[in-house]
Amino acid sequence: MTTTHAALSRWVDQVAGLTCPDRIHWCDGSPGEYDALLAQMLASGELHPLEGRSHPNCYLHRSHPDDVARVEHLTYICTSQREDAGPNNLWMDPTEAHRRMDALYAGCMRGRTLYVIPYCMGPIESPLARCGVEITDSAYVVANMRIMTRMGSAALRRIEREGTFIRGLHSTGELDPERRFIMHFPEELSIQSYGSGYGGNALLGKKCHALRIASWQARNEGWLAEHMLIVGVQEPSGRTHYVAAAFPSACGKTNLAMLVPPEPMLKAGWKVWTVGDDICWMRPGPDGRLWAINPEAGFFGVAPGTSSRTNPNALAMLHRDVIFTNVAVTADGQPWWEGLDARKPTLDWRGQAFDPACGPAAHPNARFTVSARHCPSLSPQAEGASGVPISAIIFGGRRANLVPLVMEARDWAHGVLMGASMGSETTAAATGTVGVLRRDPMAMKPFCGYHFGDYFAHWLSFDRPGMRLPRIFHVNWFRKSDDGKFLWPGYAENLRVLDWIVRRCDHRAEAHETPVGLLPTTRDLDLRGLDVSPSHLSELLRVDSAGWLRELEQLADDFEAFGDRMPERLDKDRRAMIAMLRGEVAPARRTAS
Ligand code: OXD
Ligand code: MN
Numbered sequence: 001m002t003t004t005h006a007a008l009s010r011w012v013d014q015v016a017g018l019t020c021p022d023r024i025h026w027c028d029g030s031p032g033e034y035d036a037l038l039a040q041m042l043a044s045g046e047l048h049p050l051e052g053r054s055h056p057n058c059y060l061h062r063s064h065p066d067d068v069a070r071v072e073h074l075t076y077i078c079t080s081q082r083e084d085a086g087p088n089n090l091w092m093d094p095t096e097a098h099r100r101m102d103a104l105y106a107g108c109m110r111g112r113t114l115y116v117i118p119y120c121m122g123p124i125e126s127p128l129a130r131c132g133v134e135i136t137d138s139a140y141v142v143a144n145m146r147i148m149t150r151m152g153s154a155a156l157r158r159i160e161r162e163g164t165f166i167r168g169l170h171s172t173g174e175l176d177p178e179r180r181f182i183m184h185f186p187e188e189l190s191i192q193s194y195g196s197g198y199g200g201n202a203l204l205g206k207k208c209h210a211l212r213i214a215s216w217q218a219r220n221e222g223w224l225a226e227h228m229l230i231v232g233v234q235e236p237s238g239r240t241h242y243v244a245a246a247f248p249s250a251c252g253k254t255n256l257a258m259l260v261p262p263e264p265m266l267k268a269g270w271k272v273w274t275v276g277d278d279i280c281w282m283r284p285g286p287d288g289r290l291w292a293i294n295p296e297a298g299f300f301g302v303a304p305g306t307s308s309r310t311n312p313n314a315l316a317m318l319h320r321d322v323i324f325t326n327v328a329v330t331a332d333g334q335p336w337w338e339g340l341d342a343r344k345p346t347l348d349w350r351g352q353a354f355d356p357a358c359g360p361a362a363h364p365n366a367r368f369t370v371s372a373r374h375c376p377s378l379s380p381q382a383e384g385a386s387g388v389p390i391s392a393i394i395f396g397g398r399r400a401n402l403v404p405l406v407m408e409a410r411d412w413a414h415g416v417l418m419g420a421s422m423g424s425e426t427t428a429a430a431t432g433t434v435g436v437l438r439r440d441p442m443a444m445k446p447f448c449g450y451h452f453g454d455y456f457a458h459w460l461s462f463d464r465p466g467m468r469l470p471r472i473f474h475v476n477w478f479r480k481s482d483d484g485k486f487l488w489p490g491y492a493e494n495l496r497v498l499d500w501i502v503r504r505c506d507h508r509a510e511a512h513e514t515p516v517g518l519l520p521t522t523r524d525l526d527l528r529g530l531d532v533s534p535s536h537l538s539e540l541l542r543v544d545s546a547g548w549l550r551e552l553e554q555l556a557d558d559f560e561a562f563g564d565r566m567p568e569r570l571d572k573d574r575r576a577m578i579a580m581l582r583g584e585v586a587p588a589r590r591t592a593s
Contacts, residue, residue: 021114029152051333070200086451118156119149121295132166147298168204186216212449228280229257236269245394249429258313273379288468317374328361337362364428397424405540407517415472453565515580
């Protein structure tokens with residue numbers, strides 16, 4: 001397979017001239033091609049078979065131990081003006097970046113195959129979808145891209161029809177952390193990645209295209225590319241509200257996206273439909289609502305912690321057609337990770353005999369890659385060309401203290417402030433220290449392809465006549481007591497919070513106004529059958545004025561860093577909240593709308 005698209009064909013020739021591969025393979029996305037790739041990787045030791053009766057067509061990949069997470073300190077936005085990348089990104093001059101990358105790419109595919117992967121982010125017929133072509137020398141990347149995107153002939157036909165596509169060039173290189181870069185050139189609509197085989201660094205359709213480059217395109221074209229899951233929350237009446245929710249990496253997006261209702265709510269007829277678990281592209285429709293698609297076709301989820309209790313739907317997908325990365329293995333060859341069950345693995349994620357004294361058996365960022373088609377809760381709307389209308393947007397972080405279980409923004413601008421002020425404790429999804437509180441606006445700190453000040457202004461610009469915007473909420477499932485125990489059970493029980501949120505969306509639930517937003521009382525939440533003590537519940541819904549004053553003062557410093565591109569409106573709302581907390585203005589009413 002080659003192409004009628006002259007610019008694409010020229011680019012492939014030019015990359016081949018630079019990288020000198022032994023062979024060029026145009027991926028058609030067929031089952032036969034996938035099987036041949038798997039056979040080749042089994043033969044080369046890039047993949048290991050897992051127990052075939054319990055886990056048919058499931059394989060294990062072990063990464064180089066230095067290549068197990070995203071590398072934010074080596075990820076650059078290369079715009080002609082440094083200011084456009086913003087203080088939230090590392091910046092490199094595009095000419096300098098190309099010079100460095102060309103030197104790394106020179107001859108790097110000698111002895112290897114150059115794969116050309118045409119792919120489509122989003123349902124192939126959707127006007128909201130966008131295409132790209134990734135060139136890579138990694139068969140593991142091709143196999144993962146086939147699961148995570150609509151890859152192959154149909155995508156190539158769309159690219160030939162449309163003309164435009166994002167150019168992504170990836171080489172695994174020598175996996176030397178000193179020679180590793182993930183470069184983005186938003187003005188050229190291109191991505192260059194070298195020296196890593198890890199998903200977020202190497203599957204260029206995901207974070208690089210669908211978030212960093214897409215966020216830039218979205219700003220220019222009037223839409224939003226966000227680090228959000230999408231779910232349909234179906235009430236017993238049959239009505240379904242679609243909700244998009246932003247949480248930082250490894251904070252439970254996949255679990256929330258596949259939630260199975262707790263027993264009493266299941267019996268009453270509640271159902272949660274999965275549309276996406278990581279990325280959401282939203283665009284205003286002719287009706288003024290935001291319509292969303294999940295640009296991905298599969299899940300690249302965190303395995304540790306996934307169990308029949310935390311995410312039964314995910315577990316149900318993990319028994320066939322899965323590529324596991326960096327999990328442990330039991331004596332009978334089954335994949336295993338911490339939190340799965342009480343069995344003991346024999347091999348750790350490095351393939352060595354498991355010794356608990358040497359750390360966890362599975363890497364904390366061990367992953368599964370699986371097609372969305374295998375998800376038992378996949379929404380019938382997930383393949384719809386027009387997407388789903390969003391009723392509510394939720395922001396959330398991992399905060400042991402201060403931030404209540406749920407609060408609603410007073411209006412769109414206050415919601416943007418809630419998103420902009422999100423903070424979360426760091427996780428194993430990126431290299432670096434785990435558990436440190438960092439500001440992660442809209443969960444986009446590692447993924448926004450341009451200046452955060454411009455990004456917040458773009459969000460604010462949606463508040464205009466004719467729009468029927470979603471309501472905005474903030475949640476925190478991770479509050480802890482002084483003795484370090486979680487106050488809220490989380491997982492399935494989070495549906496009780498979603499219930500209040502969707503009722504708020506059509507004026508069927510009450511809230512009371514506080515300086516930090518609209519909060520439910522315990523009366524407003526459906527808590528039947530829930531085992532949480534009244535003191536924990538009141539702590540979860542308490543507004544700690546002194547703590548919030550400290551938080552909002554600190555926020556001023558963080559906003560200051562964004563300089564004069566920071567929209568004045570957000571700071572005005574921040575100061576208004578401080579005035580309310582100090583009692584200079586008094587919000588105290590209950591509202592049913
Ligand atoms: C992911 C991440 O892999 O956010 O989704 O790191
Ligand atoms: Mn993510």
